[in-house]
Amino acid sequence: MARGLSPVDALLQAGSAQTTTGFATVDLTELEPAAKGVLILSMATGGGVGSTAGGIKLLRLLILIRMIQLAVMRAQLPRHAVIQPAIGGRTLGGLQIEHALVLILLFVLLVLGSWMAFLGAGYPALDALFEVVSATATVGLSVGITGPDLEPGLKLLLSLNMLAGRLEIVALLVLLFPGTWYKP
Template sequence: MKLKHGMMISSIAWMWAGIVGGVVISLATGTDFLNGIFESTSALTGTGITMFDNVEILPHSILFFRAFEQWVGGLGVVVMVIGVLTRPGTATAKLYQSEAREERLKPSVKTTLKKTIEIYLIYTIAGIILYLLAGMPTFDSICNTFCMIATGGMSIKNANIGYYHNDLIYLISIVLMILGATSFLAHYKIIKTKGKSLIQDLQFKTLICIITFVTIILYLASHIVPIDLLFTVTSSITTTGANVQLASTMAGWPSFILVILMILMLMGGSSGSTVGAIKLYRVITYVKAIYRHIKEILSPDGRVIPIKISGRRVSEKEIGKTGNFITLYLVIIAITWIIFCFYGYPPFDSLFSIISLQGNNGLDIGVLNNTLNPVLKIVSVLNMWVGRLEIYPVLVLFRAIFEIFKK
């Protein structure tokens, strides 16, 4: 099976899973079908935005279903299936690559996926235990762990994690979000080297530095409660979208804070993790490429300056692909933004929400709820779908459909 086939299967599988989940939610809750699809897609893609005004009145079965969708979606529906059921080989490798996880833990893709699931399960069990020790009820501990480790953020409470008013629970959630946003290659190396390789992982170091630096700067500039800022900053860059402040409260924060959160939501966490958005590896590559270009202008003609990340030389093809992806990513955001503005939504609030949708984040300042125009709900579902699959698999599918009708 060729890579294009793997990409098309992934695209269809994600959309189909969202529709099936939407039917389940719609039938179980009585909400309309479009809201059900939005809810299910939001959970599966790890976006975490809900169409329910009051999630606390939902049956426990639906709350668990939403949390489980996030947990499964954290690794990818297709990846979860082929990791257990598919034999090692070319088809598996192509599907694995189409899920935007090009890093390899082990020589066999099937072995890689099994090891990934094993690590995922260990962190999940640890998260549940930690929440229980912090005083969280059992059902809440399970659902919230599923949400946090998968960087989904769709909580079972209207006030999200802020419902608990417990700093220890906030800190546990922050740790789980960071674990979910760290490359599974790094997790494997950490376990293998007993933690020694952690400080060598560039993406992890960048993630921690950004969280620390931005939290300090925002606190000095705003004097918002430190733990609330730390939680929100971590939630933004890990694309979890969990919150300890209501959307209405965040909407009242200074604009410069919201702009910084948008930048963090664009960046995302590590490649090879459960996060959405552009991802740190691409950001680092892009920044280094810009810096190299400046150095080349100042250097004697003909000088070749290679780009290296963690000691590995980055090929020109990879640099080009990174630039193309970031351009496509921003173009899709711009198109969606124009559509939202056309329907009369405030430009700033719309941009914040669209960046959140495209990056599978979930933070919102009051735009994304069940009063959203039906057309924009459909657009939002497409945004979440495209963002989760990292654009190219969806474009390949659309191209294939176009070729069929062209004939």
């Protein structure tokens, strides 16, 4: 039976998900779907760029939001108008924007691909998404799918998600790309 959270539990769970500490103060299997959805968003967002928290990081999310705002603004302005992307009074460089958007895209693609594997194995959609985002963002929260009885292939998939989330996906791809460690 789904249940809501007390204000204290909601604050503690949101903080745990956002900072990716993975500490649960309630049984997450009993949460309402909306509460699970909020925790999924918190886990996916993660903490600050300089922190050890997982997820896509707050600054990258702000860059994505700023780029969407600029796209809407530019549609309304004359073609010759010049608008520089900036956050907090600091101009964003093209490479910084590219890096942030690529990491967000790779994070989303990894989560979607892994989620499809869980859906194919017959797990409920919201719970499967919760588990995959938790693993990819290196949070450690669970709604009961992850455990000793999970199929070995899905355990391996979640392990790869955790590795990609911890190292960051681009760093892992560079590590696995033969051109970085093998010179013919």
